[in-house]
Amino acid sequence: MISDNIKRLRENMGLSQAALARKLGVTRASVNAWEMELSSPTAVYLVEMARLFHTTTDDIIGLTTEEQISLRGMTEQEKRLVYNLIDYISERNKP
Numbered sequence: 875m876i877s878d879n880i881k882r883l884r885e886n887m888g889l890s891q892a893a894l895a896r897k898l899g900v901t902r903a904s905v906n907a908w909e910m911e912l913s914s915p916t917a918v919y920l921v922e923m924a925r926l927f928h929t930t931t932d933d934i935i936g937l938t939t940e941e942q943i944s945l946r947g948m949t950e951q952e953k954r955l956v957y958n959l960i961d962y963i964s965e966r967n968k969p
Contacts, residue, residue: 877911879934883927884909898922 884894884905891905898905898919907913915923924931925947932938945953 875911876914876935877909879936880905880915880923881909883923883929883934887927894923894926897926 884891889897891909892902895902895905900919904913904915908915920931920934923934924944927934928944928947930938930944943956945956948956
């Protein structure tokens with residue numbers, strides 16, 4: 875559900891509802907309404923949240939079952955850090 879996904883992504887970034895609202899330029903009540911399934915974010919806010927959370931709109935609306943990381947908007951150094959972390963985790967999980 876969109877509401878659960880917004881809450882999951884927000885909490886994973888360590889943001890309060892108020893902090894997410896400030897980043898999106900909406901009220902805290904709007905974010906709360908999205909998370910309580912009282913309303914749904916518009917396409918504009920779905921796109922903005924996807925950018926903010928480095929994921930896809932499909933992830934937010936629940937069309938994908940896998941978590942994804944979007945590297946769009948990251949510097950080359952940030953991308954290298956992500957790849958290095960993935961390599962490290964992959965090596966630790968080898969039998």
